[in-house]
Amino acid sequence: MTHPDPPPAPTLRDVAEAAGVHAATASRALNPKTRQQISAETARRVMRAAQALGYQPNSVARSLKTSRTGTVGLVIPDLTNPLFPPIVRGVESVLESGGYHVWIVNTDNDAEREHAKIESLRARQVEGLIIATARLEHPLLRRLHEQGVRMVLINRQVEHLSLPAVTGDDATGVAAAVRHLAGLGHTRIAHLSGPLSTSTGRVRAQAFRHAVRDLGLPGDLVVECAHWSESDGAAALRALLTRDAAFTAVVAGNDLIALGCYDVFAERGLSCPGDVSVIGFNDMPFLDKLRPPLTTVAVPHHELGAEAARMLLDCLGDPGRPARTLLLPVSLVVRGSTAPPGAG
Amino acid sequence: MTHPDPPPAPTLRDVAEAAGVHAATASRALNPKTRQQISAETARRVMRAAQALGYQPNSVARSLKTSRTGTVGLVIPDLTNPLFPPIVRGVESVLESGGYHVWIVNTDNDAEREHAKIESLRARQVEGLIIATARLEHPLLRRLHEQGVRMVLINRQVEHLSLPAVTGDDATGVAAAVRHLAGLGHTRIAHLSGPLSTSTGRVRAQAFRHAVRDLGLPGDLVVECAHWSESDGAAALRALLTRDAAFTAVVAGNDLIALGCYDVFAERGLSCPGDVSVIGFNDMPFLDKLRPPLTTVAVPHHELGAEAARMLLDCLGDPGRPARTLLLPVSLVVRGSTAPPGAG
DNA sequence: TTGTATGCGTTATCAA
DNA sequence: TTGATAACGCATACAA
Numbered sequence: 001m002t003h004p005d006p007p008p009a010p011t012l013r014d015v016a017e018a019a020g021v022h023a024a025t026a027s028r029a030l031n032p033k034t035r036q037q038i039s040a041e042t043a044r045r046v047m048r049a050a051q052a053l054g055y056q057p058n059s060v061a062r063s064l065k066t067s068r069t070g071t072v073g074l075v076i077p078d079l080t081n082p083l084f085p086p087i088v089r090g091v092e093s094v095l096e097s098g099g100y101h102v103w104i105v106n107t108d109n110d111a112e113r114e115h116a117k118i119e120s121l122r123a124r125q126v127e128g129l130i131i132a133t134a135r136l137e138h139p140l141l142r143r144l145h146e147q148g149v150r151m152v153l154i155n156r157q158v159e160h161l162s163l164p165a166v167t168g169d170d171a172t173g174v175a176a177a178v179r180h181l182a183g184l185g186h187t188r189i190a191h192l193s194g195p196l197s198t199s200t201g202r203v204r205a206q207a208f209r210h211a212v213r214d215l216g217l218p219g220d221l222v223v224e225c226a227h228w229s230e231s232d233g234a235a236a237l238r239a240l241l242t243r244d245a246a247f248t249a250v251v252a253g254n255d256l257i258a259l260g261c262y263d264v265f266a267e268r269g270l271s272c273p274g275d276v277s278v279i280g281f282n283d284m285p286f287l288d289k290l291r292p293p294l295t296t297v298a299v300p301h302h303e304l305g306a307e308a309a310r311m312l313l314d315c316l317g318d319p320g321r322p323a324r325t326l327l328l329p330v331s332l333v334v335r336g337s338t339a340p341p342g343a344g
Numbered sequence: 345m346t347h348p349d350p351p352p353a354p355t356l357r358d359v360a361e362a363a364g365v366h367a368a369t370a371s372r373a374l375n376p377k378t379r380q381q382i383s384a385e386t387a388r389r390v391m392r393a394a395q396a397l398g399y400q401p402n403s404v405a406r407s408l409k410t411s412r413t414g415t416v417g418l419v420i421p422d423l424t425n426p427l428f429p430p431i432v433r434g435v436e437s438v439l440e441s442g443g444y445h446v447w448i449v450n451t452d453n454d455a456e457r458e459h460a461k462i463e464s465l466r467a468r469q470v471e472g473l474i475i476a477t478a479r480l481e482h483p484l485l486r487r488l489h490e491q492g493v494r495m496v497l498i499n500r501q502v503e504h505l506s507l508p509a510v511t512g513d514d515a516t517g518v519a520a521a522v523r524h525l526a527g528l529g530h531t532r533i534a535h536l537s538g539p540l541s542t543s544t545g546r547v548r549a550q551a552f553r554h555a556v557r558d559l560g561l562p563g564d565l566v567v568e569c570a571h572w573s574e575s576d577g578a579a580a581l582r583a584l585l586t587r588d589a590a591f592t593a594v595v596a597g598n599d600l601i602a603l604g605c606y607d608v609f610a611e612r613g614l615s616c617p618g619d620v621s622v623i624g625f626n627d628m629p630f631l632d633k634l635r636p637p638l639t640t641v642a643v644p645h646h647e648l649g650a651e652a653a654r655m656l657l658d659c660l661g662d663p664g665r666p667a668r669t670l671l672l673p674v675s676l677v678v679r680g681s682t683a684p685p686g687a688g
Numbered sequence: 689t690t691g692t693a694t695g696c697g698t699t700a701t702c703a704a
Numbered sequence: 705t706t707g708a709t710a711a712c713g714c715a716t717a718c719a720a
Contacts, residue, residue, distance in 0.1 A: 366708075
């Protein structure tokens, strides 16, 4: 109704023509890096013309010419998991100041979708990848690595593949959680682990086993969740209850799994922390306002993203640099979901 | 260490050469839309060669040639606001099946950042924009519209500018909230509005005034929050308390503002809903697990995103189509943060 | 300091 | 059905 036809965007030639110079000159005038090569007077004229026409450089053309897109792909399972937005922002904050832009894709933990999304990113010529969906067995990532694709892992590792990675110090966090519960007097502590197909799930489960063993407590109260989700957490806890195991505390693989426990408590009329204490992992937002406020292990997600981005920048700058794994410190945040056993 | 130099990605010419045909032929063979133009035998040979070489079409080059990028920009304030991830996913789900990919940018409610981000999206030749950051006064959007940029608004409108938009039915939602409180016996109800520079803030505030007036209740208990945030909600409630206003219930502009109220309750030793009832807006995740569970107005965010995406697709398909505003139904979700006055 | 020529990888228009 | 050629918009090596 209002705009019958969008006017064609002005090109560099239009600007050059308007300024009475050749396109090459206009190009140089507009690029701060080459502006010194031409006279101040001409530069001014070109810039004026560009301004007047509302010229916008076409970065598609520029990318084709320079074979640099200034973009990076960020592969996550699902943006609606509160864990990821802070990571995304952390990645962006660093990459942005490095002159890069970030493409976010969601895989929904589906290998096929992941494949398609990553192919699409590569077709779009991203210069690097930050991946938060790695599994221990991950042929796709292996192949990408072989093809020389620059990438950095967040929160996860791939078995027998040396890739730069940044994660929270999961083992220390889980140990702190277990010690906290033991300190409260708990002796039968369960663990609802994340998927053991992920390094995160496995590392936390292993750390749990070590921690309880070190304290002389039973280490057999472990149930694996198929996914890092509320519903899988609930299912795992139900399984544990059905088994009629005599536990008084739960270390959940992450906060969502812990929230799944809350659902089961409501369902079965159990009180937390009266009947069962629970500890989550991650410290996602608003946990302090829950009923009860969830004790958890705080992971610096923004920093996780930021450090991964820095690693990728390093990687892009110096392809030969060896892969390092960065472990960021975590901290136990004690809230209302943990108390001595039988306190209710 | 591992890969001294990434091998150059094979191009269409490489595939053509390997298949013993011209690049143009290879192009046609690889494109499903033009494949019929060539012999089945040749097509097979080309596709085999592409497969063997691991050929990936370069979409930058394709975009330059076709002047179609298949990308759309999504402009939001901040991904870490739980309101937006579901919107993003809704947008993506529709756009994806329309063959488009989505670029997400965060503006942090900063006009300058917004400008820069949108410029960057345009430079990257996005074919349309979905904008969730509109203010009533918004010169930038006005200019973009004049330049013929296709766009759809989410959750917001621009004054005197007829743009396609999809929002929740805020007026009805606020009215339901007020009626719910009045039905419980509240007569002095306050409203902590969102910024009145946004249509959303203004519409909800107006709806509040109408609703209380219709019930014969006082309409002067309104405080504006500078931003849709927890801290601004807390500040607004403190202001109201300082004023020593005799209110027993609060309709918050959104859930975050309501959570800010929770903070103040904790701070001042007030009980909710005993001393004050609170209603939020949006029904963001995990509200049911708060202490107390927050009564709120549920807005279908995924649908909001999906509908906006559909509108944009329509818009891209038929530029001349008139701008429509779509109002999606909302529903009051009663939880534990509302009770008769003096119930505590 | 500026202009000329060329090519990035692809698709579209011709002609054969 | 296939091939030759040109062009998308830009940046750069080279020439002037």
